Amino acid sequence: MDHFLYRDGQLWAEDVRIADIAAAVGTPFYVYSSATLLRHYGLFDEALAGLPHSVCFAMKSLSNLAVLKLLGDAGAGMDVVSAGEYLRARAAGVPGERIVFSGVGKTRAEMRVALSGGIRQFNVESEPEMEALSAVAAEMGQVAPITIRVNPDVDARTHAKIATGKSENKFGIPIARAREVYARAAALPGLRVVGIDVHIGSQLTELAPFEAAYTKLAELTALLRADGHRIERLDLGGGLGIPYARSNEAPPLPLEYGDLIRRTVGHLGCEIEIEPGRLISGNAGLMVAQVIYLKSGEGRDFLILDAAMNDLIRPAMYDAHHDIIPVIEPEAGVEQRPYDIVGPVCESGDTFARARAMPPVAAGDLVAFRSAGAYGAVMASEYNSRPLIPEVLVKGDQFAVIRARPTYDEMLARDTVPVWL
Numbered sequence: 001m002d003h004f005l006y007r008d009g010q011l012w013a014e015d016v017r018i019a020d021i022a023a024a025v026g027t028p029f030y031v032y033s034s035a036t037l038l039r040h041y042g043l044f045d046e047a048l049a050g051l052p053h054s055v056c057f058a059m060k061s062l063s064n065l066a067v068l069k070l071l072g073d074a075g076a077g078m079d080v081v082s083a084g085e086y087l088r089a090r091a092a093g094v095p096g097e098r099i100v101f102s103g104v105g106k107t108r109a110e111m112r113v114a115l116s117g118g119i120r121q122f123n124v125e126s127e128p129e130m131e132a133l134s135a136v137a138a139e140m141g142q143v144a145p146i147t148i149r150v151n152p153d154v155d156a157r158t159h160a161k162i163a164t165g166k167s168e169n170k171f172g173i174p175i176a177r178a179r180e181v182y183a184r185a186a187a188l189p190g191l192r193v194v195g196i197d198v199h200i201g202s203q204l205t206e207l208a209p210f211e212a213a214y215t216k217l218a219e220l221t222a223l224l225r226a227d228g229h230r231i232e233r234l235d236l237g238g239g240l241g242i243p244y245a246r247s248n249e250a251p252p253l254p255l256e257y258g259d260l261i262r263r264t265v266g267h268l269g270c271e272i273e274i275e276p277g278r279l280i281s282g283n284a285g286l287m288v289a290q291v292i293y294l295k296s297g298e299g300r301d302f303l304i305l306d307a308a309m310n311d312l313i314r315p316a317m318y319d320a321h322h323d324i325i326p327v328i329e330p331e332a333g334v335e336q337r338p339y340d341i342v343g344p345v346c347e348s349g350d351t352f353a354r355a356r357a358m359p360p361v362a363a364g365d366l367v368a369f370r371s372a373g374a375y376g377a378v379m380a381s382e383y384n385s386r387p388l389i390p391e392v393l394v395k396g397d398q399f400a401v402i403r404a405r406p407t408y409d410e411m412l413a414r415d416t417v418p419v420w421l
């Protein structure tokens with residue numbers, strides 16, 4: 001459920017008209033609903049009620065400071081994958097003891113940033129990383145709390161670019177080697193083992209892969225405890241999928257996911273950490289664009305928008321589907337027509353949808369991409385020298401620009417021409 005609904009013939013974000021935001025900030029732009037973000041965070045919190053738990057928002061999905069503050073103030077922790085994300089979380093007021101640090105290539109400099117600012121745990125992904133972290137922590141007179149990310153060799157049955165839990169993926173250590181690697185970790189002076197971590201992929205639309213992974217994790221917990229390790233926390237990763245096409249998708253709900261967690265690892269007496277990103281932020285955001293031209297091609301009509309692949313790369317990168325709807329509510333029963341919906345970038349990959357059935361649309365009309373809150377703004381670039389598009393946050397009848405569109409001068413000022421040219 002989200003808070004982007006038609007009312008009085010047009011699309012609203014909570015109690016703000018999308019058309020009013022467009023008039024104020026210009027298109028294209030991203031808009032997020034605070035009520036939806038908080039609702040989705042709350043669903044996970046409720047799903048784990050009764051278990052000691054923490055919900056760490058995977059902020060790589062949407063990392064604007066205002067969004068982090070909103071979720072952090074509601075009690076969320078953060079899952080970060082770089083020093084930049086760590087510093088964003090801290091700047092948004094999230095304390096270090098609520099931040100977990102994931103990622104396969106943490107540098108020593110990044111480890112220092114997190115250790116000096118305070119961190120709940122590092123999710124370590126390899127033996128060389130273990131050695132480096134131990135050395136850095138010891139140098140700083142600290143002991144770094146860690147889990148080790150195990151790769152359970154489970155097929156997440158999602159898009160190949162976002163599956164992470166098979167043995168051929170670069171993530172984690174093979175679960176079969178876990179006992180040996182935990183023994184090494186325990187012997188390193190700068191590390192304190194606190195638990196186990198797993199994350200098998202993103203946009204999972206069924207529970208079975210989670211069940212397979214968490215069952216293996218429960219078995220491993222028993223083995224590692226028998227070896228004398230203190231396994232107090234299980235970090236179960238993120239990955240629960242969302243319905244991108246409203247009409248025909250119904251991924252599992254957080255409540256069902258919570259039941260699965262209870263069933264597979266609830267008896268172990270561990271604190272449960274989860275790292276949802278997409279399910280919290282995905283349906284909490286729209287990208288709004290304007291139709292520049294309608295162009296008739298051979299056997300097809302192109303809808304050329306002022307938004308492009310540099311603003312929302314998911315269709316080009318993952319063949320992702322986004323529902324695209326007019327901001328003015330179409331009349332009931334109006335006949336739909338197929339359009340190829342494209343941006344202005346000089347690549348054929350800059351295509352958002354092919355032969356998409358839409359109500360008739362004219363140049364100047366506004367359209368909204370649904371489910372654009374996750375992996376949207378954060379993956380945007382200025383390819384084709386198109387300035388990053390603004391982000392707007394709505395709360396009730398208020399809205400604010402939470403990242404402004406740079407001016408062309410600002411964009412140009414980032415480059416430096418050497419004096420010797």
Ligand SMILES: *Cc1c(COP(=O)(O)O)cnc(C)c1O
Binds near residue numbers: 061079199237239374
């Ligand atoms: C990307 C990622 C997540 C979040 O995945 P979603 O599909 O957005 O829920 C969580 N944990 C780790 C380690 C990740 O890399």
